[in-house]
Amino acid sequence: xxxxxxxxxxxxxxxxxxxxxxxxxxxxxxxxxxxxxxxxxxxxxxxxxxxxxxxxxxxxxxxxxxxxxxxxxxxxxxxxxxxxxxxxxxxxxxxxxxxxxxxxxxxxxxxxxxxxxxxxxxxxxxxxxxxxxxxxxxxxxxxxxxxxxxxxxxxxxxxxxxxxxxxxxxxxxxxx
Numbered sequence: 113x114x115x116x117x118x119x120x121x122x123x124x125x126x127x128x129x130x131x132x133x134x135x136x137x138x139x140x141x142x143x144x145x146x147x148x149x150x151x152x153x154x155x156x157x158x159x160x161x162x163x164x165x166x167x168x169x170x171x172x173x174x175x176x177x178x179x180x181x182x183x184x185x186x187x188x189x190x191x192x193x194x195x196x197x198x199x200x201x202x203x204x205x206x207x208x209x210x211x212x213x214x215x216x217x218x219x220x221x222x223x224x225x226x227x228x229x230x231x232x233x234x235x236x237x238x239x240x241x242x243x244x245x246x247x248x249x250x251x252x253x254x255x256x257x258x259x260x261x262x263x264x265x266x267x268x269x270x271x272x273x274x275x276x277x278x279x280x281x282x283x284x285x286x287x288x
Contacts, residue, residue: 115273116236116275116287117267117271117273117274117275118133118236118277119274119285120277124280125279127164129282130195130236134191139191139233139234140190141170142170142193143165143171143172144192144195145161146178146197148199148210175200178194178220178224179226179227182231183227186233187232191235193238194237196238196240197238197260198239204221205252205255221266239263242257
C-alpha cells in the first residue's frame, strides 16, 4: 500500500498533479469524487474536472461514507484518487447540506483514519490547505478551517508521501 496526500490551495494544480500520479502507476484508476453539486457555477467546475479524466477511469460519486467507499474499491493492483477531502469535510459539517441523518463528522473522520492504514492499493488523497489565510468570520467557517487543518495533519501522519502544490509546482513535504 502506498498513501500519498496532495495538498494545495484553490486552483493550485493539486487535482491535476494527483491525476498525473495516478496515470504514472499504469494501474486501473478509481476516482472517488466527493462533491455534491448545489449550483450552476459549481456544476461547471465539476464538469471541467470530469473532462480532464481519461474515459477509462472508473468514477464513483461518494459525498459521504468515504471509508466504506474506499474499502469497497480497494485493490492491491489498483490506484484510487479521492478528490477531495475538503469538500467531503464541508458537506459533513454543513448544517444545510443534503446528507443522511446518521452522518456525523466525528464518525466519518474516525472511520477514514481507521481505514487508511488497512488499504492495499495505491491511494492518492487530495485536500486543500486552508490554514494559510486569515481567521475566517463566523463560527461554522472557523470550525471548517480548524477541522480541515486537523484532518490534514492526521492524514499526513499516516501518509507515506505528502506533496504541497502551488502554482502547479509540487513541493515534497514527506517521502521521496
